[in-house]
Amino acid sequence: MKSQQIMIIEHLEPELYPWCIIEYKSISKIIGKSNLWFTNIKKEDKNKLEKYGKVSELSVKELNLKNSCILDPEAPNTLTSEEAKNFSFFIFGGILGDYPPRKRTEVELTKFIRNAEKRNIGKQQFSTDNAVFVVKQILQGKNLKEMKFQNEIEIPTGKYDSVILPYLYPLVKNKPRISKELVLFLKKKKGF
Numbered sequence: 001m002k003s004q005q006i007m008i009i010e011h012l013e014p015e016l017y018p019w020c021i022i023e024y025k026s027i028s029k030i031i032g033k034s035n036l037w038f039t040n041i042k043k044e045d046k047n048k049l050e051k052y053g054k055v056s057e058l059s060v061k062e063l064n065l066k067n068s069c070i071l072d073p074e075a076p077n078t079l080t081s082e083e084a085k086n087f088s089f090f091i092f093g094g095i096l097g098d099y100p101p102r103k104r105t106e107v108e109l110t111k112f113i114r115n116a117e118k119r120n121i122g123k124q125q126f127s128t129d130n131a132v133f134v135v136k137q138i139l140q141g142k143n144l145k146e147m148k149f150q151n152e153i154e155i156p157t158g159k160y161d162s163v164i165l166p167y168l169y170p171l172v173k174n175k176p177r178i179s180k181e182l183v184l185f186l187k188k189k190k191g192f
């Protein structure tokens with residue numbers, strides 16, 4: 001990833017839920033604070049994210065950025081390593097997973113940014129932090145076909161309980177990638 005390439009998370013949940021903050025912190029760890037912007041953040045929430053990246057109350061829809069690529073599962077084409085290195089901005093929906101997917105990226109983001117390219121990283125849904133992780137791998141020269149994934153993850157939340165997250169997980173050393181903080185959060189919460 002070139003130092004001048006920026007990943008933008010357009011926050012699209014009605015509130016900045018603890019689950020969102022955990023994912024945004026995880027994104028900052030993946031790509032570093034200097035390559036990360038959070039947009040569409042309410043004034044009162046800005047201080048909760050400032051340690052993880054640049055924070056703006058403006059929506060990315062108002063920024064009119066040139067040479068940008070929206071990551072959208074509904075986009076017809078898949079992002080390749082060859083083209084990825086030429087984009088200046090990668091825009092992701094700060095959207096929590098929903099099952100079945102409601103095409104929120106397309107409806108709430110892509111539709112409004114006409115001058116951006118749009119690409120998928122496969123048709124299945126990743127969490128926002130894992131989508132950023134996959135795009136970083138693509139930027140490092142690995143195409144999607146060369147990566148390994150696991151469908152769903154089951155997190156034990158008690159002796160007899162567990163929660164299933166029905167998304168696609170990149171495998172790192174044969175284990176699905178999920179932030180440790182999210183696992184702890186789910187265990188404490190005992191599910192949703």
Ligand SMILES: C[S@@+](CC[C@H](N)C(=O)[O-])C[C@H]1O[C@@H](n2cnc3c(N)ncnc32)[C@H](O)[C@@H]1O
Pocket residue numbers: 070071072073074091092093094095096097098101102103104105106119120121122123124125126127128131
């Ligand atoms: C949990 S996903 C939200 C998916 C939402 N249910 C939808 O249908 O659009 C959060 C963000 O990660 C990115 N993302 C996740 N999976 C993706 C995929 N297969 N292709 C492209 N982007 C993806 C998108 O930017 C998306 O807005």
